[in-house]
Amino acid sequence: LGYANAALHREVHAVRTSNEGSRNDTLFKAAAALGGLIAGGSLAADTVRTELQAAASHCGLSETEAGKTIDSGFRTGATTPRAVPERSRSTATRTTPPITPADVLVPGSHVMPSSEYVEQGADDFAGQVLAALTPGALYRRSSAVGELHDGQFVQVSPDRLRSIVDASVRLTAAKPPKSEGDEPAIVYRPCSRDNAAVLLQYAALQGKIRELRHVATYPVCSGPDFLPAKPGWNADSGLYLACGLTVDPLDIASARAVLEDLICDFPFATPADRANYIGLLLTVVLRPAIVEPVPMHLIGSPVERTGKTKLAEIVLGCGILGRPTPAMQLGVREEEREKRITAALLAGDAVIHLDNLHEFVDSPALASLLTSAVYRGRELGYTKLLNLTNGVTIVGTGNNVSATGEISKRVVPIMLRPDTESPEERQDYRHPFLREYVESQRARVLGALMGLVAAWRDAGRPLGSVGFGGFERWSAVVGGIMTVAGYPEWLTNLRAWRGTSDDFGSELRQFVDLWDKEHGSGWVAAARLFDMAESAGLFSRQTGQPTDRGQRTAFGRLVLSAIAGRVVGSKRIEIEGSGKRRQARLVDR
Numbered sequence: 001l002g003y004a005n006a007a008l009h010r011e012v013h014a015v016r017t018s019n020e021g022s023r024n025d026t027l028f029k030a031a032a033a034l035g036g037l038i039a040g041g042s043l044a045a046d047t048v049r050t051e052l053q054a055a056a057s058h059c060g061l062s063e064t065e066a067g068k069t070i071d072s073g074f075r076t077g078a079t080t081p082r083a084v085p086e087r088s089r090s091t092a093t094r095t096t097p098p099i100t101p102a103d104v105l106v107p108g109s110h111v112m113p114s115s116e117y118v119e120q121g122a123d124d125f126a127g128q129v130l131a132a133l134t135p136g137a138l139y140r141r142s143s144a145v146g147e148l149h150d151g152q153f154v155q156v157s158p159d160r161l162r163s164i165v166d167a168s169v170r171l172t173a174a175k176p177p178k179s180e181g182d183e184p185a186i187v188y189r190p191c192s193r194d195n196a197a198v199l200l201q202y203a204a205l206q207g208k209i210r211e212l213r214h215v216a217t218y219p220v221c222s223g224p225d226f227l228p229a230k231p232g233w234n235a236d237s238g239l240y241l242a243c244g245l246t247v248d249p250l251d252i253a254s255a256r257a258v259l260e261d262l263i264c265d266f267p268f269a270t271p272a273d274r275a276n277y278i279g280l281l282l283t284v285v286l287r288p289a290i291v292e293p294v295p296m297h298l299i300g301s302p303v304e305r306t307g308k309t310k311l312a313e314i315v316l317g318c319g320i321l322g323r324p325t326p327a328m329q330l331g332v333r334e335e336e337r338e339k340r341i342t343a344a345l346l347a348g349d350a351v352i353h354l355d356n357l358h359e360f361v362d363s364p365a366l367a368s369l370l371t372s373a374v375y376r377g378r379e380l381g382y383t384k385l386l387n388l389t390n391g392v393t394i395v396g397t398g399n400n401v402s403a404t405g406e407i408s409k410r411v412v413p414i415m416l417r418p419d420t421e422s423p424e425e426r427q428d429y430r431h432p433f434l435r436e437y438v439e440s441q442r443a444r445v446l447g448a449l450m451g452l453v454a455a456w457r458d459a460g461r462p463l464g465s466v467g468f469g470g471f472e473r474w475s476a477v478v479g480g481i482m483t484v485a486g487y488p489e490w491l492t493n494l495r496a497w498r499g500t501s502d503d504f505g506s507e508l509r510q511f512v513d514l515w516d517k518e519h520g521s522g523w524v525a526a527a528r529l530f531d532m533a534e535s536a537g538l539f540s541r542q543t544g545q546p547t548d549r550g551q552r553t554a555f556g557r558l559v560l561s562a563i564a565g566r567v568v569g570s571k572r573i574e575i576e577g578s579g580k581r582r583q584a585r586l587v588d589r
C-alpha cells in the first residue's frame with residue numbers, strides 16, 4: 001500500500017471498530033488526520049468522505065451527525081496540510097485508493113479506476129473473502145459453519161458473520177464518477193446480510209476454512225502415535241486444543257498413587273470396577289486419537305447416594321475437563337434424544353453425562369451413537385441432517401440399570417456397592433471436600449494419565465488382549481495401557497454384567513429352555529409360542545399392548561423377528577413362513 005492509502009485504510013478501520021461513547025471522537029480524529037492528506041493533495045476529498053460516512057454508519061452514527069463531524073475534522077486537518085513522504089510517493093500514482101490483496105469486491109459489475117470492467121460473481125466473492133479471513137476465524141463441522149467460544153463450536157448467524165468479515169476484510173465497490181473527466185472511486189461497503197448469506201451457503205460446502213473434528217479444553221493425545229496435542233490448531237487431526245496447561249508425565253508408580261488416591265472414598269464393587277473407572281479417565285484423554293467408536297461407561301449402584309454423580313461430574317469433570325461435567329437427561333421421545341445428541345456433538349462436547357438413567361434403557365439413537373464413527377443426526381431447529389465426527393465419550397449414571405441387548409453389549413460397567421444401609425451418612429472420607437481436592441490435584445491427575453500413556457509408548461505400544469466386539473481399536477489401546485500400568489482386572493466383569501443387564505437375553509434363555517422341554521426340535525406355530533411366553537410371563541416389555549391381537553402382532557414383530565437365526569446356548573432358532581402361517585423350531589448347533 002502507498003502511504004496515503006494505508007492511512008485511509010487505518011483510519012477507516014478505527015472508525016468501523018469504535019465503541020459507543022468514543023465513536024464520534026474517533027471519527028473526528030480520523031477526519032482531521034485524513035483532512036491533512038487531502039489538503040496536501042494526497043487523497044481525494046470525495047473518496048475519503050464516502051468511506052468515512054460508510055464506516056460511521058457501520059458503527060451506529062447517523063448520517064447527519066457523521067457529516068458534521070467529518071466537516072469539522074476536514075477543517076481542522078486543512079490547517080496542517082501533509083504531503084506523502086518521498087519514498088512512498090512513487091507508489092502512489094493515483095488519487096483514488098486501488099484494490100489491495102486484503103480488499104474484495106462485492107458481487108456485481110464494477111468499472112475500476114483503470115477503466116477495466118470487472119464482473120464479480122457470488123462464488124468468486126465468497127471464495128476470496130474466506131481466503132482473506134484471519135486463520136481460525138471460522139470452522140466447519142459437517143455443513144455447519146461457526147466459531148469457537150470457551151472451547152465449544154458455536155454456529156454463526158448472518159449478523160455475526162457480518163462483524164467477522166468487517167473486522168478482517170475490506171469489502172469494496174467501484175463508485176461511478178460524479179462528472180465527466182473524473183475517475184471512478186473505490187469505496188468501502190460494510191458486509192450486508194445478503195453478502196453474509198452468500199458466504200454461509202458457500203462456506204457450508206466448500207471454501208478454505210478449517211474442518212473441525214475435535215475440541216478439547218484439557219491436555220489430550222492425538223494422531224496415530226498418541227502424542228500430546230499442542231495448544232491451538234492441530235491440522236493433522238482436525239483438533240483445536242483450547243488449553244495452555246502444561247503437565248509433567250508421572251512414572252507408573254506415582255501415576256497409580258495419584259489416581260487411586262483420587263477415588264479412594266468410593267465403594268467400588270470389585271477391583272474390576274475400579275480399574276474400569278481408571279480406563280474411563282484414560283479414554284477421555286485418548287479420545288481424539290481413537291477414530292473408531294468407544295463404549296458407554298455406566299456408573300451404577302443398587303441404591304441412591306453412593307457417589308455415582310460425583311464420579312461423573314466432579315472427579316472426571318473437575319479432574320480432567322476443568323469444570324463439572326454437565327448432566328443431560330436422555331429424554332422420553334426418540335426424536336428428542338436424537339436432537340440432544342446431535343446438539344452435543346455439534347458443540348464439540350468431549351463428554352456426555354446421561355444422569356439418572358431409568359431402570360431400563362432402550363434407545364436406537366444412543367445405540368447408533370455408540371457404534372458410529374460418524375453420527376448422522378437432525379440439527380436442532382432445522383430439517384437438514386448433519387454428519388458429525390463422533391469424538392464423544394458417553395458416561396451414564398443410574399440405579400439398577402438394565403438395557404436392551406444392543407446397548408448392554410456396548411457398556412463398560414462401573415458398579416458401586418456400599419457396605420452400609422445409608423451411604424449418605426458416611427463420615428470417614430479421606431477427602432471430605434471432594435471438589436476442592438480434585439481441583440487442586442488436576443495437574444497431577446492429568447500428569448498421571450499422560451504418564452501412563454507415555455509408559456505405554458516407551459514399551460512399544462503393546463495392544464491389549466481383552467476383546468470387546470465393535471470397539472476393537474479402543475479395547476486394544478486402552479487394554480495395552482492398562483496392562484503396562486498393572487491393572488489386569490480391567491473389563492473382567494463384562495460377562496457378569498451382560499448376564500444380568502440384558503433383560504431380553506435373560507428372558508430368551510428361559511424361553512428357549514421351556515420351548516425345548518415342551519416341543520423339542522419340531523416345528524411350532526407362532527401362536528403356540530406366544531401362548532407359551534404369555535403363560536410364563538416373558539417378553540412383557542415387547543408385547544405390552546392393550547388388546548390380545550396387538551400383543552400377538554408385537555410378539556411376532558419384536559420377538560420372533562428379533563430371534564430368527566439366533567444361537568441361544570446349544571440351540572439355533574429357525575423361522576419360516578409369514579403371518580398366521582409363521583412357525584419356528586430349535587436346531588442343535
